Amino acid sequence: MIVTTNFEKTYQNFLEEVQQNLDNIGIKRNSKIAVGLSGGVDSSSTLAILKELGYDVFGITMKIWNEKYSELFGNYNSKIHGCFGPEEYEDIKDAQIICHQLKTPFYCIDLTKEYEEIILNYFKEEYLNGKTPNPCVMCNWKMKFEYLLSKAIESNLYFDYFATGHYVKRTIFKGTHTLAKANYLKKDQTYYLSFLNSKHIEKAVFPLGFVENKEFTRQIAMKYNLHVFNKPDSQNFISTRYIEIFKSQKIKDGLIVDKFGNILGKHKGIHLYTVGQRKGIGVSHSKPLYVLSINSENNTIIVGDKEDLYQRKFIAQNVNWIVKQTQNIYAKIRYTHEEAKCKVKEINENNVEVEFEEKQMAITPGQVVAFYHNDILLGGAIIKEVLLNQ
Numbered sequence: 001m002i003v004t005t006n007f008e009k010t011y012q013n014f015l016e017e018v019q020q021n022l023d024n025i026g027i028k029r030n031s032k033i034a035v036g037l038s039g040g041v042d043s044s045s046t047l048a049i050l051k052e053l054g055y056d057v058f059g060i061t062m063k064i065w066n067e068k069y070s071e072l073f074g075n076y077n078s079k080i081h082g083c084f085g086p087e088e089y090e091d092i093k094d095a096q097i098i099c100h101q102l103k104t105p106f107y108c109i110d111l112t113k114e115y116e117e118i119i120l121n122y123f124k125e126e127y128l129n130g131k132t133p134n135p136c137v138m139c140n141w142k143m144k145f146e147y148l149l150s151k152a153i154e155s156n157l158y159f160d161y162f163a164t165g166h167y168v169k170r171t172i173f174k175g176t177h178t179l180a181k182a183n184y185l186k187k188d189q190t191y192y193l194s195f196l197n198s199k200h201i202e203k204a205v206f207p208l209g210f211v212e213n214k215e216f217t218r219q220i221a222m223k224y225n226l227h228v229f230n231k232p233d234s235q236n237f238i239s240t241r242y243i244e245i246f247k248s249q250k251i252k253d254g255l256i257v258d259k260f261g262n263i264l265g266k267h268k269g270i271h272l273y274t275v276g277q278r279k280g281i282g283v284s285h286s287k288p289l290y291v292l293s294i295n296s297e298n299n300t301i302i303v304g305d306k307e308d309l310y311q312r313k314f315i316a317q318n319v320n321w322i323v324k325q326t327q328n329i330y331a332k333i334r335y336t337h338e339e340a341k342c343k344v345k346e347i348n349e350n351n352v353e354v355e356f357e358e359k360q361m362a363i364t365p366g367q368v369v370a371f372y373h374n375d376i377l378l379g380g381a382i383i384k385e386v387l388l389n390q
Contacts, residue, residue, distance in 0.1 A: 018049065022205065034059065034162050041094040059098065059359065060148065066115075114147045132275065138195070156277065157304055171376065177324065180375050191368070196322065314383055317353050325373055326344045326346065329343070330373070342357065
């Protein structure tokens with residue numbers, strides 16, 4: 001990868017666009033900004049950008065790996081790092097090197113206890129209850145934007161704003177600070193930040209929202225001779241097979257049945273299944289079978305045809321409105337899902353009923369649903385229950 005003259009011109013235009021956005025949302029040029037570092041190229045480039053713009057910056061990262069989990073990972077060796085795994089020390093070292101190169105202070109905050117209590121326990125409990133959790137959404141909300149920052153303040157670290165390498169843009173909609181989709185739509189990460197509130201966002205900075213492609217981010221890192229410019233992105237929240245985390249749990253076998261209750265086979269734990277799954281079900285049949293639902297109360301997996309996965313309505317709980325709106329809404333039921341138009345009816349303060357105009361495939365309890373108006377993020381919720389064939 002070579003940094004060209006054309007890149008330099010594009011980069012200067014990019015810096016001007018980022019600066020104009022920061023000025024527009026009221027971030028003073030003498031502000032002190034803590035930059036959350038993962039040791040990857042996105043957060044490292046974010047630090048370099050803000051340093052280039054003249055802000056008073058420092059790097060901060062969180063330690064979440066607990067050595068007691070080492071035996072669960074065994075000799076598993078992944079070239080692509082996860083957020084949680086024994087290779088964390090390499091990522092922290094990379095973050096430290098980046099700060100040294102850019103001549104900025106670096107701090108590491110220990111959140112091993114909080115991560116286990118909040119993220120790992122949530123992940124295990126959801127799967128054991130027949131749900132499919134989204135630890136990345138919860139980690140961004142609870143760990144990065146709450147515990148990391150509160151512990152940093154407790155450690156006497158002063159800062160005005162917190163920046164991350166997320167591909168999102170800050171905006172104001174109906175007088176409220178919220179997020180808009182990134183210029184690089186393929187990488188847009190508003191979904192993963194759908195549980196933030198306006199106070200989180202008001203104190204946040206996201207320069208990469210104005211990047212047009214990932215190659216440009218890597219070129220930025222290369223411009224500053226950052227050794228992570230070609231480092232692969234983390235692909236999962238955990239660097240081993242997720243089922244390893246259940247080794248210490250008492251798992252009961254159960255039945256696999258069709259939608260009429262006919263027994264088709266047995267399973268070795270409901271945590272091995274998710275709605276929409278086709279491979280690895282463990283049942284031989286004349287045509288492909290898909291997981292339609294998971295009943296944790298009687299420990300059964302219900303399977304059926306692909307067309308049975310398409311549903312229109314569901315109940316969502318733990319609703320987080322950044323900007324409350326129930327008209328002209330689109331909902332995204334997983335990160336890879338293309339959001340679809342829907343109606344949202346409030347049941348009570350914490351629950352809503354969502355109805356799509358057209359049926360959607362594999363609406364999955366436990367997953368996060370994010371709500372949008374055009375490219376504006378309105379908020380998020382957790383899918384609680386699918387209302388079948390309504």
